[in-house]
Amino acid sequence: MSATKANWIYRLLSKFVIPTLFFLFNVRIENKERLNNWKSGIIATNHISYFDPPLIGGCLRHKVHFLAKKELFEIPVLGFIIRKLYAIPIRRGVIDRKALENVSQLLTDGENVLIFPEGSRKNFTAKPGIGMIAIKTGVPVLPILVENTDKSWQCLFRRKEMRVIVGEVIPAISDYSETKDDFRRYAENVLTTIKMLANENSTR
DSSP, X not given: OOOOOOOHHHHHIIIIIHHHHHHHTTEEEESGGGGTTOOSEEEEEOOOOTTHHHHHXXXXXXXXXXXXXXXXXXXXXXXXXXXXXXXXXXXXXXXXXXXXXXXXXXXXXXXXEEEXXXXXXXXXXXXXXXXXXXXXXXXXXXXXXXXXXTOHHHHHTTSSOEEEEEOOOBOOXXXXXXXXXXXXXXXXXXHHXXXXXXXXXXXX
């Protein structure tokens, strides 16, 4: 199935606000040509800042759903905005089966979903969630490395660049089973692929 069109708020931000932020925060996208043939699936990236979701969303032509902790949806105004930006509420610290079902359905329907293999900014190891979703849905994964989104002030004054390094698409899965070990193994492989993009960038 094809993805549905974005709402007017998302389109407005994508067309005017995000390009302005890209200029102000000195954003550079590397391997941008790899985005040309990408249609839908899981966008997997490291997570170091709250800036990561809008940054990734601004790189893609199609709208992107992303997971956000449930408490954010209870904050006036912010909750309304992130819903319009296609955030998916998830309960932290537990296995939120409803959120996982929502993500799986979106992927089955041909949508893009941004997933952080580490789960949150405070974790530095892969969590099995992305492996479970990818293996169960069989969708491709686009690995992306973000750099310096946690140094926004330095980027704003152009002392650093915010980098988005796009990797090669990881094809739909065929050699993994629906077991906890394989969920974790796949998640670790995705996170390793993302981290290796830093080496690819350093050789350019």
